[in-house]
Amino acid sequence: MGVTKTQIFDTSQNELAVLFKVLGHPARIAILQYIGNQNACICNDIVEEIGLAQPTISQHLKELKRIGIIEGEIEGNKVCYCIAQERWKEIQSVLNNFFNETGIHCC
Amino acid sequence: MGVTKTQIFDTSQNELAVLFKVLGHPARIAILQYIGNQNACICNDIVEEIGLAQPTISQHLKELKRIGIIEGEIEGNKVCYCIAQERWKEIQSVLNNFFNETGIHCC
DNA sequence: ATGCTTTATCGTAATATTGCGATATATAAA
DNA sequence: TTTATATATCGCAATATTACGATAAAGCAT
Structure with missing residues (x-):
């Protein structure tokens, strides 16, 4: 009651869902766009750029690191x-595989 | 405090995040795969197939309908x-645009 | 050494999501 | 018409997420 019943689904379904879920927040989209648009890697001007508190940004960065889509160098x-x-x-291709392998038949 | 601060982000960031978020649940991935793998459209064998209660599935279907990725015919x-x-x-291409337009520069 | 800056983590409040039983609704079947 | 079947919605409980202030940790500047 209330939790996502992870055990019901297979590993690839769960992994795919985690990728989508981590990308499913506007702050994380904005962070990725900001990092991507800088020519050099940029540190926490991210906090300045996005209008969220430093601990919040730090938390979002942690989520993004969790799926390995960004890296932090000290x-x-x-x-x-x-x-x-x-x-x-790799993530782009995992998602594309999902789209290409599903939804072909039907109707 | 606690809510996603939608106002901070622009429309396309929010829309993109909604797409990712709706896809970010293993039950919804499983539902899409199941519907996609049937040669014909399939009704609520989905409830039988996935191990979740009927109201839960109905709710997930509603989310999926919300982004228009599935359609229900009575x-x-x-x-x-x-x-x-x-x-x-269209969704696949929106997501690919995000991947292609972001993350090109850097490091 | 002391203070400043940067980042991560902890703890907590507010809100959102997930899941389901109970129930409503609508069509099919008897 | 009564009963069964299929689906959606309501209301609630459990849990997860989001956001942030306070604080910790670690390097830099003085």
Whole structure:
């Protein structure tokens, strides 16, 4: 009652759902767009850029790191975040596989 | 405090996040895969197939209908759900645009 | 060493999501 | 008409997510 019944579904369904879910928040979309649009990796100008408190941003960054779509490199007392190119492409392709393998038949 | 601060983000960021979020649940992934894998549109064998109660499935179907990725056609006292092909492709392409337009620069 | 800056984590409040039993509604079947 | 079947909706309980202030940790500047 209330929890997502993860055990009912198989690993690939759960993994796919996690990818979608992590991307399913406007702040995280905005963070990815901001990091992606900088020529160099940018640290927490993200906090300045997006209108959310520093702990909130930090939490969102943690979620994004959880699926490996960004990486943080420590530079002194700052952290430089950047898109993890390989994983980025991998996630895109996992999602595309889902779209291509599902929804072909029907009606 | 607690709500997603939708106002902070622009329409396209919010819309993108909604698409991802709706797809971000294993039951909804499983439902889409099930509907997609039937040669004909299938009604609520979905309830039988997935191990969740009928009201729960109904709720998930409602979410999926909300983004237009499935359509339900009433047939007597049954409802026949199917993938909305056009919208399916459109969503795939919206997501791909996001992936292609973001994360190109960096590092 | 002391204070400043940057980032992460903890704890908590507000809200949202998930899941389901009970119930409503509508068609099919008897 | 009565009963069964299929689906949607309501209302609630359990849990998860979002957001943030306070605080910790760690490096930089003085």
